[in-house]
Structure formats: structure tokens, C-alpha cells
């Protein structure tokens with residue numbers, strides 16, 4: 415798919431729409447497997463919702479309430495265990511829930527892991543291997559920060575986008591966008607190399623108006639991952655560079671899928687069978703490559719509840735953040751949370 419077509423398609427599934435209330439919520443039934451998707455769990459939600467894509471953050475207090483609700487209403491199992499129910503090997507008596515986290519942020523260890531431990535709940539974390547154990551931040555976080563700075567400080571981005579290699583037509587359309595999330599979303603959905611050039615050029619354009627990326631964007635270290643791997647947390651693939659798979663050339667897709675799996679298995683000392691498509695984007699080729707690489711189970715960001723017979727390499731998830739379980743008063747709502755979880 416061309417970049418232009420993809421940019422247009424993006425309006426359907428953007429960060430902005432990820433958490434917006436939908437009128438129809440899937441309902442949990444006996445035999446259903448609800449897979450929940452989180453990104454970051456934070457101590458200071460007001461700061462995080464300002465400094466990061468708000469759809470990626472939930473407060474520790476709200477996460478704790480979600481855990482309580484999940485434990486009460488479901489059998490919470492690991493993704494690997496859920497696989498045996500989804501392929502019909504084992505029968506379920508109660509609805510199952512699986513807790514997943516994308517991207518491997520450091521705050522998973524600091525905020526989420528102690529709560530999961532306290533409740534005795536398993537979880538799976540999907541890791542973009544190139545960013546683990548280093549000091550690099552993920553492209554979506556860097557782009558959000560740069561776009562926010564550019565819009566707040568009235569720094570035009572047209573020239574940066576042209577110099578990065580975008581067409582005049584697309585650059586002109588994007589340069590007039592004043593919504594931080596919408597522009598972030600469009601710039602994240604680019605092939606990896608082009609996306610890196612966009613980041614570099616916007617940093618250059620900001621000049622002395624550039625402000626350092628928030629340290630809260632940090633990801634986990636391998637040491638910490640190995641520690642958690644012995645204590646109920648499993649880890650899955652998420653490519654090496656957090657690429658939008660359908661936008662990458664065949665060779666890049668292969669490296670991203672195969673090499674990252676090898677890295678994960680070498681670092682963990684165990685086989686890795688689960689995968690999350692970065693940004694939920696997949697195509698038939700990506701799915702086939704996962705199967706060839708030995709992945710047994712893969713999750714998207716499509717809002718659906720899974721059941722026996724669901725395609726194990728295209729499972730749906732329910733994405734949750736702070737905003738998704740707020741009531742009309744602006745604070746956590748038990749009834750909204752129950753609705754979101756299909757209870």
C-alpha cells in the first residue's frame with residue numbers, strides 16, 4: 415500500500431479514536447476470552463496525559479481497580495494458557511481474561527508489576543527488541559513530543575517534512591494540521607526509514623525551541639525483564655524497531671519478525687510464541703511470516719472478544735487507558751469499566 419493511501423486509511427484507526435467511546439461494546443459470554451491491552455501505568459496521570467499520547471496511559475490507582483474487576487469477573491490466565499482454550503484443547507467454565515502490555519515501558523516494572531504480583535495475576539509484555547536495554551525512545555513518543563512542541567511554539571513543519579522525503583502534496587496537508595494527536599498519528603504511520611528522517615528533520619526545525627524528551631518514555635532493561643520472566647510475566651514479540659509491518663519491504667519485514675524473535679529467545683533463554691502487531695497493523699504476508707517464524711498466537715488492536723475457533727494469529731483486544739473508564743464526572747467509573755470489559 416502506498417504511503418498516501420495509508421495516510422488516508424489512518425483516519426479510521428488513529429490514536430485519537432483508539433480510546434473514544436464506541437456505541438457497541440462486545441459482551442462477555444461463557445467461553446469468551448477477553449484480551450486487555452495496556453501500554454503504560456503511571457503514578458502521575460495528569461502529567462502523563464499531558465506529556466504522552468493519552469490513549470497509552472493509565473494511573474496505578476485505576477489499573478488496580480481494573481485488576482480487582484478482572485479477578486472478580488474472569489479467570490485471568492496467561493496468553494499462552496488462553497491458547498489451549500481458544501484452540502479447543504481445554505474447556506472453560508468461566509469467561510477468561512488475559513492482561514497484555516505493549517512496548518515494555520519501564521513503568522511496567524515500577525507500577526504495574528507490583529500490583530499484578532499483589533493480585534497474583536499473570537501478564538504478557540510485548541517488546542520491540544531494538545529499544546530494550548538502551549537509551550532510545552520509541553518513534554511514537556518522540557513524534558508526539560516533537561509535534562506538540564512544534565504546534566505549541568508555532569514552528570512550521572512543512573520544510574522538515576519535504577526534507578525528510580514526503581511529497582509536497584502530503585507535506586502541505588500535514589503541515590496545516592493543528593491537532594497534536596492527528597498529526598502524530600499520520601507521522602507514525604510511515605515506513606521506518608522515512609519516519610526516522612521525519613523525526614530528525616523536525617528536531618532540526620525546532621532548533622533552540624527543542625526540549626528534551628520526558629524520561630518517562632524509558633523502556634525496560636533485559637535484566638529486569640529476566641527477573642520478571644521468573645515471576646509470572648511472559649514476554650512476546652513486537653518487531654525489532656516497532657515498525658508498521660504492512661509498510662515495510664519484504665526483506666525488512668522478515669528481519670523485523672525473525673531477528674527480533676531470536677534476540678528475545680536468546681535474552682530470555684526460553685522460546686517465545688506470542689506476538690503483538692505494532693500499532694495493530696497487519697496483512698496476510700505479515701501473518702504468514704509470523705507462522706513461519708514459529709509464533710503460535712498474535713494479537714491486533716481490533717476491539718473484539720475471542721472465542722474457541724478465533725484465528726489465533728489475529729486475536730482482538732480491548733484497549734484500556736485512564737480515559738476509557740472515566741465516567742461523566744471525569745473520575746473512574748465502575749459501571750463504565752464493567753461496560754468496557756463486556757461484563
Ligand SMILES: [Zn+2]
Pocket residue numbers: 516517652656692693
Ligand atoms: Zn507498540
